[in-house]
Amino acid sequence: MSDRSTTAPLLSTKALTKTFTVGKTMRPGSGKLLRAVEEISLDVYPRETLGLVGESGSGKSTLGRCLTRLYDVSGGELHFDGEDITKAKGQSLTSVRRRMQMIFQDPSASLNPRRRVRDMLGEVLRVHKIREGKAVEDRLAELMDLVGLRRDYLDRYPHEFSGGQRQRIGIARALAVEPKMIVADEPVSALDVSVQAQIVNLFSDLRDRLDLTYVFIAHDLAVVRQVSTRVAVMYLGSIVEIGETDALYAKPSHPYSQALLSAIPQPHKRDRRERILLSGEIPSPLNPPQGCKFSTRCPYAKDVCRSLRPPLIPVSGERKVACHFPLD
Template sequence: MTPSIPSNVASRTTGLSAPDTSIHGTGETCLSPRVPLMSARSLVKTFTVGRTFRPGSGRTLHAVDGISLDVFPAETLGLVGESGSGKSTLGRCLTRLYDIDGGTLSFEGSDITKADTRALKPVRRKVQMIFQDPSASLNPRRRVRDVLAEVLKVHRIREGAGIEERLGELMDLVGLRQEYLDRYPHEFSGGQRQRIGIARALAVEPTLIVADEPVSALDVSVQAQIVNLFSELREKLDLTYVFIAHDLAVVRQVSTRVAVMYLGSIVETGETDALYARPSHPYTQALLSAIPQPHNRSRRGRILLTGEIPSPLDPPAGCKFSTRCPHAQAVCREVRPPLTAISNERSVACHFPLA
């Protein structure tokens, strides 16, 4: 029997049509007067796993599955979700460290989806990435001076004495002493190494920085220092961030807007305070209920999700969250909900969004 589809779903869905993840016409893009700095439309990234020498072997892993997303100037977009949801892969697609298998990606109005290495060079200067593990992202055989100076030389930002001057400026920006320039990465603490990674990203004077779990490998006290540094740099240098994290408390502190990701898809976006106060997607509600708040007795009760996270090798039909959602109905298992605006500042991919 064909499941009955509620009127709000039927108006945007015909039968069991292919999923429409574009937010053109219904999403936040059309409702906001701001011009996005970066726009992704129906972005797809897959990997083949288990491949052998036999032709046609291997299975397709859907890491980023039709994501549409805007990043606006001078904002911090927090990208949250459980481990394995595809956040880091999306970050690498946005910086074009990964080639994109489908959809389009534009930066400052120019399509960079298929741009080659030469065409991407000016984009690389404006779009930088900070990685999760500062130890792995720095060459252990090179002094800090050489790590930072190489970036300046490759992009021809400074020459001669100007390079030394810029190195001093970068160390001051991230709160490190200039004499540390002659040390090797292993001589620093984890927090100091992350500051060096931030300095390397700032060296080319970028517009957009994608920070991939930049504080998850650090002690709690050091996390607070790095988070404060991100905020200070954003105000001082007029930066735009995509801040990837699984710690929702950290995301709330640094983000102006949040996008919630589940199994390769965006399920909800919205202004930070509004989304945290009244989540519209059941998955967002479950994530927020897990934030430790020992002194707040009136907070929402903990929502425990049942079942296992589906494999990205074989994602479920319809809504990907339907296998764990306490509110799922028959239509949820058949029709994938598009990311649709429910207010001027909120979009949600759910057939039955929470009130």
Template sequence: MEKPLLSAVGLTKHFTVGKTIRPGSGRIVHAVEGVSLDVMKGETLGLVGESGSGKSTFGRCLTRLYEPTAGRLEFDGTDITRTGERGLLPVRRRMQMIFQDPSASLNPKRRVRDIVGDAVRVHGLRRGRAVNEWLDELMDLVGLRPEYLDRYPHEFSGGQRQRIGIARALAVEPELIVADEPVSALDVSVQAQIVNLFTELREKLGLTYVFIAHDLAVVRQVSTRVAVMYLGTLMETGQTDALYAAPLHPYTQALLSAIPQPENRGRRRRILLTGEIPSPMNPPKGCVFSTRCPLATERCRTERPELAKRADGRAVACHFPLEAAGS
């Protein structure tokens, strides 16, 4: 059986807010709560959910930009949950991250040549003239001219800046890239170009992606498998086509029903959820979706469902998934 490239087991991340010098002050934000998820080599795992669902926090925990509060994180079979900075150096070369806002993630005072080339030098992958030759090749890979290396980030459009961010991630020849909302800050006209670039790079370089997004249409285009998060908890996972065709969790159904459909195509019945997302500082005792779920029972409000794997390879955290699929 194939082993996952990256594996999270019961991964949890809490933040303390409103803390003062008084002992015991502050409140706990349950950003990610006991998420277990495998990422297989060569796949694109789409991670979706509403704003505040914890998907970006989870992505940063996967790359150890955030230290997990609890749980275990394994990369290529090695436990890296508590690995120190020196031990993480070779792991960071194999696992990179692309951020949502390229304007904020690129140093405005440095030229592109330095922004992209620093990691190559830090990891000692190339030296001297070979560094500049590799940078020229990277520019070509992401669809930019080599002469752009001597410009500053403010001289580029948003789409071009994101291409530079992609080049920076590719500079150390990683195996896995966590892309955190990589197209949400871009114009709609540019989003398709960047999504196509991700697909081309995966095929050309054999990359593995964790693609975090709230745009379900984009996720369907780029992902081979999808995981759905709500209030820091994993609701459902499955192959993209199967999950989009027949969602098992009522939350997934509601998300998919909101995707705009052309008038000449069969429309999915729109499901309107009532109420607000509960506060992550005070999540519900049972299923975290029970306060908004149209199918919730007393059991849902008192007993939290486990993410149960099915015979078809899909998994769902719902006490009544068959009813959800048939509603």
């Protein structure tokens, strides 16, 4: 892993925002604005794994799709590998997508059921003009070796594989274009627990072997701790805390982070934290609270929290927290 004090980020965002209009009709001015991602600024450094965690509906997947430009961004800036890709289109966007790939949650839905593995992976190589002729077959064999699958599996269809094997094929497809960074959106949540561990270990092994950079999106906090070097906690479209994994897990500074981490099952009684149950439901992104977005559920909220939104600022070392009263 790189030294963040001397290394330029591979990916950087500044006030990145993504909005959707919902309930729109033919009548002018109809519809409501939904801020799925709101003014997120973060850096991802070479050869690190940044974990994104938060409740369902917090904006993790939307942010991942913005980072890979599967979604056009509504505002802010997005830079990758020294290039401004905020509004990249055409051949410029194709070049970006070769260097930055995405792995999806459901391996069954992300693979064409009517095509053999050989055809799916080979098409990627030909479209991006990475290999030609016999070199294509050599690369296909290499990809299967990388993800721990037998080479004769190239002639099978997706339905002939287990869930874990299909996810390995999805990983092979992402690796085919030799990317620098991979955004993995809940890549193990659809798998059995025993298979999850194998896939997480594969991600770690590939990072070390290929010098990859990951943004790893998950709701399983134990999995994120195992694979991530840093963690960003999202709530209602914003990052409320970001920092080194071990330090953040040991002593969270945001009340929301504290509540999330208290829910992690611990096998030993000495390691268990007091369970913090949040009151109320997560607010609608169509009508977020004034001030701090977490103020309606925070046990420590004061008047200033309900009127003034706190910025994401450093509190200690590399830790940043968006809270008026960060935890000691």
